[in-house]
Amino acid sequence: MVTFRVFRFSPEKDKKPRYVDYNIEDTCGLTVLDALKLIKTDMDPSLSFRHSCRSAICGSCAVSVNGKNMLACNTQVDALGKSRIVIEPLPGYPVINDLVVDFAPFFGQYRSIRPYLVSESQPPEKERIQSVEARKRYDAPAQCIMCAACTTSCPIVWTDDKYLGPAALTKVWRFVADSRDEITDERLAMVNNEYGVWRCHTMFRCAEACPKEIDTTEAIENLRREVLKRAFSRRR
Amino acid sequence: MLKQSGFGYYVRKIARTWKETGTLAHIVHRVTGILLVVYLMVHIYVVTQASLNGEGYESILKTFRDPLFAAGELIMIMGGLVHGLNGIRLTLFDMGIGLKHQKAMFWAFMVIAVAIWFVGLAIVWPVIGGG
Amino acid sequence: MRKHDVVIVGGGLAGLRAAIETSREVDTAIISKIHPLRSHTGAAQGGIAAALGNETPDSMEEHAFDTVKGADYLCDQDAMEILINEAPKNIYELEHMGVAFSRTPEGKIAQRAFGGHSKPRACYAADWTGHTLLHTLYEQSLRQKMTFYDEWFALSVALVNGTCAGVTALDMKTGRIEAFSAKSVIFTTGGYGRAFKITSNAAANTGDGLGMFLHAGLPLEDMEFVQFHPTGLYQHGILVTEGARGEGGYLLNDKGERFMENYAPEKMELAPRDVISRAMQTEVNEGRGIGGSDFLHIDLRHLGKEKILEKLPQIHTLALDFVGVDAITDPVPIQPTAHYSMGGLPTTIDGNVISDAKNTPVDGLFAAGECACVSVHGANRLGTNSLLDAVVYGKQAGIAARDHAKGTQFVNFPDEHLREVESDVASLLAADGKESAPKLLTNLQNAMTQLCGIYRVKEDLELCIERVKDLLERFQNIGAADKGRIFNTELIDTIQTRNILEFSEVMAVGALAREESRGAHYRTDFPKRDDKDWLKHTMAWMEDGKIRLDYKPVTITKWEPQERKY
Numbered sequence: 002m003v004t005f006r007v008f009r010f011s012p013e014k015d016k017k018p019r020y021v022d023y024n025i026e027d028t029c030g031l032t033v034l035d036a037l038k039l040i041k042t043d044m045d046p047s048l049s050f051r052h053s054c055r056s057a058i059c060g061s062c063a064v065s066v067n068g069k070n071m072l073a074c075n076t077q078v079d080a081l082g083k084s085r086i087v088i089e090p091l092p093g094y095p096v097i098n099d100l101v102v103d104f105a106p107f108f109g110q111y112r113s114i115r116p117y118l119v120s121e122s123q124p125p126e127k128e129r130i131q132s133v134e135a136r137k138r139y140d141a142p143a144q145c146i147m148c149a150a151c152t153t154s155c156p157i158v159w160t161d162d163k164y165l166g167p168a169a170l171t172k173v174w175r176f177v178a179d180s181r182d183e184i185t186d187e188r189l190a191m192v193n194n195e196y197g198v199w200r201c202h203t204m205f206r207c208a209e210a211c212p213k214e215i216d217t218t219e220a221i222e223n224l225r226r227e228v229l230k231r232a233f234s235r236r237r
Numbered sequence: 238m239l240k241q242s243g244f245g246y247y248v249r250k251i252a253r254t255w256k257e258t259g260t261l262a263h264i265v266h267r268v269t270g271i272l273l274v275v276y277l278m279v280h281i282y283v284v285t286q287a288s289l290n291g292e293g294y295e296s297i298l299k300t301f302r303d304p305l306f307a308a309g310e311l312i313m314i315m316g317g318l319v320h321g322l323n324g325i326r327l328t329l330f331d332m333g334i335g336l337k338h339q340k341a342m343f344w345a346f347m348v349i350a351v352a353i354w355f356v357g358l359a360i361v362w363p364v365i366g367g368g
Numbered sequence: 369m370r371k372h373d374v375v376i377v378g379g380g381l382a383g384l385r386a387a388i389e390t391s392r393e394v395d396t397a398i399i400s401k402i403h404p405l406r407s408h409t410g411a412a413q414g415g416i417a418a419a420l421g422n423e424t425p426d427s428m429e430e431h432a433f434d435t436v437k438g439a440d441y442l443c444d445q446d447a448m449e450i451l452i453n454e455a456p457k458n459i460y461e462l463e464h465m466g467v468a469f470s471r472t473p474e475g476k477i478a479q480r481a482f483g484g485h486s487k488p489r490a491c492y493a494a495d496w497t498g499h500t501l502l503h504t505l506y507e508q509s510l511r512q513k514m515t516f517y518d519e520w521f522a523l524s525v526a527l528v529n530g531t532c533a534g535v536t537a538l539d540m541k542t543g544r545i546e547a548f549s550a551k552s553v554i555f556t557t558g559g560y561g562r563a564f565k566i567t568s569n570a571a572a573n574t575g576d577g578l579g580m581f582l583h584a585g586l587p588l589e590d591m592e593f594v595q596f597h598p599t600g601l602y603q604h605g606i607l608v609t610e611g612a613r614g615e616g617g618y619l620l621n622d623k624g625e626r627f628m629e630n631y632a633p634e635k636m637e638l639a640p641r642d643v644i645s646r647a648m649q650t651e652v653n654e655g656r657g658i659g660g661s662d663f664l665h666i667d668l669r670h671l672g673k674e675k676i677l678e679k680l681p682q683i684h685t686l687a688l689d690f691v692g693v694d695a696i697t698d699p700v701p702i703q704p705t706a707h708y709s710m711g712g713l714p715t716t717i718d719g720n721v722i723s724d725a726k727n728t729p730v731d732g733l734f735a736a737g738e739c740a741c742v743s744v745h746g747a748n749r750l751g752t753n754s755l756l757d758a759v760v761y762g763k764q765a766g767i768a769a770r771d772h773a774k775g776t777q778f779v780n781f782p783d784e785h786l787r788e789v790e791s792d793v794a795s796l797l798a799a800d801g802k803e804s805a806p807k808l809l810t811n812l813q814n815a816m817t818q819l820c821g822i823y824r825v826k827e828d829l830e831l832c833i834e835r836v837k838d839l840l841e842r843f844q845n846i847g848a849a850d851k852g853r854i855f856n857t858e859l860i861d862t863i864q865t866r867n868i869l870e871f872s873e874v875m876a877v878g879a880l881a882r883e884e885s886r887g888a889h890y891r892t893d894f895p896k897r898d899d900k901d902w903l904k905h906t907m908a909w910m911e912d913g914k915i916r917l918d919y920k921p922v923t924i925t926k927w928e929p930q931e932r933k934y
Contacts (some may be wrong), residue, residue: 118466
């Protein structure tokens with residue numbers, strides 16, 4: 002038997018969060034998301050959480066499980082090896098209802114970094130040619146599912162709402178690393194400040210939280226080096 | 238909506254996940270950093286005293302020979318080593334070196350810190366009264 | 369009351385593509401019940417089709433013929449030709465927008481083989497093609513001026529004298545219901561796979577647009593055609609891309625035989641999905657499932673570690689996480705999974721919704737993507753044609769909706785419509801019956817899977833309709849445990865369940881009426897295709913709680929029906 006201690010907060014009733022225990026007898030083959038769904042259908046229909054694809058690609062169901070951020074859908078309960086599992090909303094952002102947090106700050110930072118490929122030059126009639134190696138350079142960051150597990154695991158984000166955070170910075174790296182993007186200088190200037198790459202304390206919490214195994218810390222470090230490279234080459 | 242941010246939140250949350258190597262390194266780095274700043278201030282105070290009046294300087298020197306103070310000095314050496322070596326670790330990351338082995342690197346640098354510390358101990362030992 | 373020239377309901381690939389087109393010239397809003405980046409487009413894996421000829425010489429004629437044959441001749445060929453001919457241009461456009469396509473050694477867009485296609489023409493990004501398409505289009509949409517209503521749940525479409533006046537939607541964050549007045553409304557609400565127990569579809573794929581249409585007295589087309597994808601992870605239904613077979617994977621039965629040689633000797637594992645799913649069901653029914661059970665194997669081992677990790681990384685992780693199998697060293701257990709809805713909201717080739725079998729357009733109402741039925745996929749869709757459909761027809765509908773909005777005035781939004789919707793939701797919130805939506809849904813999914821699945825027969829379908837009617841009856845006795853307004857997911861589940869129950873009846877009624885076997889619709893009591901009586905589209909309305917059927921002819925341009933063999 003596994004006890005799920007779930008963070009509950011009903012905005013219309015509660016002033017403070019409550020923790021409610023739910024027991025599930027047989028957790029064999031059950032994911033954390035399955036467990037949450039089971040709690041909702043069989044024990045308490047008022048439990049609110051986000052979920053959709055249940056195959057680790059839509060990024061809806063990131064929650065904090067025993068203090069670590071992960072996707073509920075691809076985490077096997079038995080693999081956690083605990084008889085008591087604490088499920089809480091992602092840290093750092095305001096809670097709307099139970100496990101549902103407000104992502105407005107997250108998508109706000111994302112939108113602020115011009116998160117799209119910019120190429121003002123006339124494109125060829127067919128596809129742009131890009132070598133296999135050049136494509137590989139942004140392969141990992143392009144797989145980001147924007148689940149916010151990384152950004153909300155970062156203690157800097159909890160205390161400084163101006164910090165761009167690992168997800169937005171990884172997105173910047175995705176475009177800096179793409180040979181088709183033409184505003185590299187602008188992008189590097191955007192992150193070359195106290196709210197960009199230099200705010201990172203290299204704690205690796207983001208990279209460890211990423212359910213797609215994207216090395217977000219490395220992405221930030223890559224950006225730092227690009228910023229410095231540009232700065233020095235301009236001086237010469 | 239229920240707020241989940243601020244310094245108090247930071248302390249409470251990080252207290253639950255301090256065992257993660259990267260997080261531990263961060264905490265250790267911050268704590269040693271603060272210690273070193275305090276030590277530096279004391280150091281500046283002492284030097285100032287020395288240059289202003291000789292008597293006060295003599296009495297301060299006496300406390301330095303106190304074994305308890307020497308033990309504190311040993312802790313300071315450890316703090317400096319840990320902070321400095323972890324600083325090197327972080328600089329290496331900035332250079333793109335060792336990102337995939339951050340945990341191993343932390344512990345390796347800590348082993349080096351302990352090794353150097355023992356050398357420091359050998360030097361300080363006579364002062365504490367060993368010799 | 370909110371006012372926008374164009375309101376798009378649904379933020380997936382089709383919706384975003386339409387929005388990029390409309391927002392260039394008119395005020396556009398996207399209403400989406402989940403954040404657009406959470407849309408199920410992201411789960412598409414294998415690729416998007418276009419006859420680019422980057423790997424081997426290819427032509428649009430071949431792509432078109434493959435599609436018609438795959439569709440078992442039920443697609444409207446004029447619509448299908450637009451799809452195929454516009455494909456290359458659209459793919460290049462996507463590449464220019466920043467889609468992370470994998471590359472050939474010369475640096476062109478890489479293409480792989482796919483079921484039913486005679487040439488390798490699936491343009492792909494490893495096995496996360498849908499993900500990069502969705503993210504890229506969302507990113508590009510942020511460059512333009514448009515309003516996003518994320519986590520607003522659309523509830524109804526308002527018609528005034530046959531003209532679309534707008535929609536109503538519930539703001540999940542506050543629980544408030546608002547009317548959206550619009551000159552043009554585009555529905556891009558996605559598929560309806562959640563009517564089945566084993567499905568590759570996301571929890572959000574509840575076909576809400578279909579429910580709204582039925583309530584507005586509008587018809588649904590070809591609802592009986594539901595595609596079962598051959599390779600869903602056993603017991604989860606999670607998609608294992610056809611690209612896995614495109615890259616050379618084998619399907620094996622209990623004896624370790626590549627059983628497809630008995631069903632499609634020429635195409636083998638790359639036959640269309642309906643053919644393979646039936647073959648798999650037959651293998652299982654005849655006791656050749658693995659260990660006599662109800663699953664089979666897909667074997668990727670001979671591809672080698674390097675190729676699996678480079679071309680199918682997601683499949684490798686999904687198999688590890690969900691069934692605990694390492695595809696590099698072991699075959700992966702799979703079973704057919706409800707995957708794609710060929711049917712949906714009937715439209716013209718401009719994406720304009722029609723209200724009857726005579727193609728009478730509904731002024732100001734458009735649809736595109738999986739929720740729509742143009743029909744380009746007919747009775748069975750070929751893999752990689754759906755992403756193409758969403759892009760090409762998303763754009764078509766966007767252009768048509770934009771032009772319509774530019775040449776017309778707002779229709780007054782009927783206040784009584786908003787009040788009706790509000791009182792409906794209030795009554796669902798106040799309900800204190802004994803039934804719960806998730807339980808009704810589970811019952812429905814079991815019934816649909818068992819009785820209206822891969823193989824269908826009169827008796828089963830009749831029983832299925834009876835069950836669905838019973839569940840609809842039981843829905844009247846629904847209860848709400850959560851009375852809150854703010855992010856009440858129980859309420860959303862309840863409304864979604866009602867939508868599914870309603871269009872599921874249409875599916876079963878259409879399947880019972882169609883006494884032939886064509887594409888994904890297979891009747892064991894009528895195993896032959898019948899072009900004389902059934903080369904036509906089903907149109908279905910809900911009138912006073914009953915389903916009324918009518919039929920619409922199929923448009924044939926170049927390709928006369930032939931026998932379909934692989």
